Every structure is written in structure tokens, then in C-alpha cells.
Amino acid sequence: MxxxxxxxxxxxxxxxxxxxxxxxxxGIRISAVPVSxxxxxxxxxxxxxxxxxxxFAVTVGRRTPRCWLRVxxxxxxxxxxxxxxxxxSVFGVYAGAQARQPLCRFDYExxxxxxxxxxxxxxxxxxVLRAWxxxxxxxxxxxxxxxxxxxxxxxxxxxxxxLHFPAGDRRYRPILEDVIEFLIIEQLADRRDGWKAAVAxxxxxxxxxxxxxxxxxxxxxxxxxxxxxxxxxxA
Amino acid sequence: xxxxxxxxxADDGVDVVEMxxxxxxxxxxxxxxxxxxxxxxxxxxxxxxxxxSADAADLWALxxxxxxxxxxxxDGR
Numbered sequence: 001m002x003x004x005x006x007x008x009x010x011x012x013x014x015x016x017x018x019x020x021x022x023x024x025x026x027g028i029r030i031s032a033v034p035v036s037x038x039x040x041x042x043x044x045x046x047x048x049x050x051x052x053x054x055x056f057a058v059t060v061g062r063r064t065p066r067c068w069l070r071v072x073x074x075x076x077x078x079x080x081x082x083x084x085x086x087x088x089s090v091f092g093v094y095a096g097a098q099a100r101q102p103l104c105r106f107d108y109e110x111x112x113x114x115x116x117x118x119x120x121x122x123x124x125x126x127x128v129l130r131a132w133x134x135x136x137x138x139x140x141x142x143x144x145x146x147x148x149x150x151x152x153x154x155x156x157x158x159x160x161x162x163l164h165f166p167a168g169d170r171r172y173r174p175i176l177e178d179v180i181e182f183l184i185i186e187q188l189a190d191r192r193d194g195w196k197a198a199v200a201x202x203x204x205x206x207x208x209x210x211x212x213x214x215x216x217x218x219x220x221x222x223x224x225x226x227x228x229x230x231x232x233x234x235a
Numbered sequence: 236x237x238x239x240x241x242x243x244x245a246d247d248g249v250d251v252v253e254m255x256x257x258x259x260x261x262x263x264x265x266x267x268x269x270x271x272x273x274x275x276x277x278x279x280x281x282x283x284x285x286x287x288s289a290d291a292a293d294l295w296a297l298x299x300x301x302x303x304x305x306x307x308x309x310d311g312r
Binding site: 029036041074107 | 247248249250251252253254258259262266270284285289290293294296297299300301
């Protein structure tokens with residue numbers, strides 16, 4: 001890989017591997033695949049043979065895993081070509097024989113049209129959805145363009161996994177640290193000693209990066225907030 | 236499921252997989268074929284917000300925008 005994207009993407013992939021191996025895994029390696037000068041894929045199990053990122057067992061030592069994770073990212077540089085940007089990410093939680101049964105997925109797609117950039121999908125059966133009355137929500141049609149691919153027949157989906165629960169946007173969205181914490185707290189995965197510190201460190205780094213980006217997005221509001229705290233506007 | 240191996244102290248845990256453009260396209264097409272989908276079909280599922288499977292959604296998160304829209308269409312275009 002050449003250029004800043006290559007270096008930054010590798011550093012990011014190393015942080016992901018380090019985070020996993022410091023919290024809920026052993027010896028997980030992350031592949032980085034330069035697709036073009038502008039795009040790098042990162043994830044577990046990517047190879048020249050296939051790009052479907054494989055699920056890896058979430059377990060420490062030789063304990064029998066209770067769940068598996070899929071982790072994948074599209075990485076690029078921001079519009080100024082300066083900062084690493086996650087264009088999309090996916091964290092899928094799987095269980096069952098051969099890790100074929102999805103429990104949930106945390107997806108992020110920058111610039112996603114139609115629903116929240118960051119969203120959660122849960123796999124299962126919802127009796128509420130099955131009983132949901134039809135024919136009440138067709139007027140969403142008026143908000144959409146001519147080529148909208150969504151079906152607006154007034155009947156909500158009966159399938160829980162078809163719902164995209166909003167989970168934030170590019171600045172405030174679930175990250176891998178949140179998923180790891182979720183797995184541990186909900187007793188879906190064993191954890192390593194010191195996992196909390198690793199999660200806290202990664203989360204702090206992410207939040208500082210996002211705060212800097214939010215300030216670049218809206219410096220006037222940032223100036224106002226700093227002024228309220230007694231900081232003078234720079235000359 | 237892939238195997239696991241220990242990471243040495245000097246190792247950052249990252250494997251860089253260099254590919255030519257042709258190798259990338261072939262890998263992407265193999266992954267699509269494994270799901271029984273073309274890229275155009277997967278792109279349509281993404282636009283509709285209705286992936287045929289979790290595997291399809293996972294693959295889209297990685298390869299979206301990296302192939303021509305008509306790549307792998309069933310009519311050979």
C-alpha cells in the first residue's frame with residue numbers, strides 16, 4: 001500500500017485487532033485489502049480467494065464460544081484527503097452451528113439514503129409485527145421520488161430483520177467497542193481481564209476524532225461553545 | 236470459520252492482501268457467486284433495504300461501490 005490512506009488504514013486495522021485480542025478474543029488477525037488508491041477494505045478473513053468476511057469465534061483461550069462476530073470496514077480519506085474515514089462498517093453477531101444463525105447486526109453506511117446511516121437489525125420473530133394492522137402508513141409515498149425502491153403499500157413488514165432501527169449518524173454511532181461491551185454485559189461472550197480499559201480507550205479515541213470532525217463541520221457553534229466556557233476566539 | 240493463530244509481540248495483527256484490479260474483481264465475483272447473486276442484484280437489494288440474507292448484507296458493506304453497476308449481470312452485460 002502507498003500513501004497516507006495505506007498507513008492510516010493499517011494503523012486502524014491494527015487497532016481493531018488489538019481491541020479484539022484485548023477484550024474477547026485470542027490471536028485474531030485483520031486483513032487490509034487496498035482496492036484502489038482511494039479505498040481500503042479491512043476485516044477478518046478477507047483473501048484473494050474471497051471477500052466475504054468470515055465469522056470468528058468470540059472466545060478466550062480454549063473455551064467453547066457462545067457467539068461469533070463478523071467485522072468489516074470500507075476505509076477512505078475524508079474530502080480534504082487528510083483524515084481516515086469509515087465509509088461503511090458492519091458488525092454481525094452470530095450463533096448456532098457453524099455460526100450460521102444471525103442474532104443482530106450493527107451497520108453503518110455513510111451517506112445512506114432511505115434510513116439512518118447507522119442502524120441496528122435484529123433477527124427473530126416479532127409477534128407485534130405479525131399482528132400489526134395493515135393499511136395505515138401508505139402516505140409515506142409522498143416523501144419519495146419516482147424511483148424509490150421501497151414498497152409503500154401501507155403494510156409494515158412482518159419480518160423483524162427488515163426493520164432498520166436507527167442507531168445514529170456518522171458522528172455518533174455504535175462502534176466495535178460498543179458491540180464488545182454489549183456482548184460482555186449481556187453475557188453472550190467471555191471477557192479478558194482489562195477489557196473495560198481497552199474499550200474505554202478505544203471509545204475515547206473515537207469520540208475525540210468525531211468531536212474534531214464535528215468542530216470542522218460547524219466551527220461557528222464550536223466557537224460559541226468555547227466562548228461560553230470562557231475561551232477567547234483565536235485572533 | 237477461519238483458524239486463529241497467536242500474534243507475536245512485534246506483530247500488529249494485520250495482514251495486507253495486495254491484489255491487482257483483476258484479482259479483486261475475481262474475488263468479488265466469487266463472493267457474489269457464493270451467495271447466488273450478481274452485483275446488480277446485490278445493489279438493488281441494498282437500495283430497497285431488503286437483503287436476501289445477513290450474508291448478502293455483510294458482503295454489501297464491503298464491496299459496495301467497488302464494481303461497475305452492471306458487473307456480473309445475468310444477461311452478460
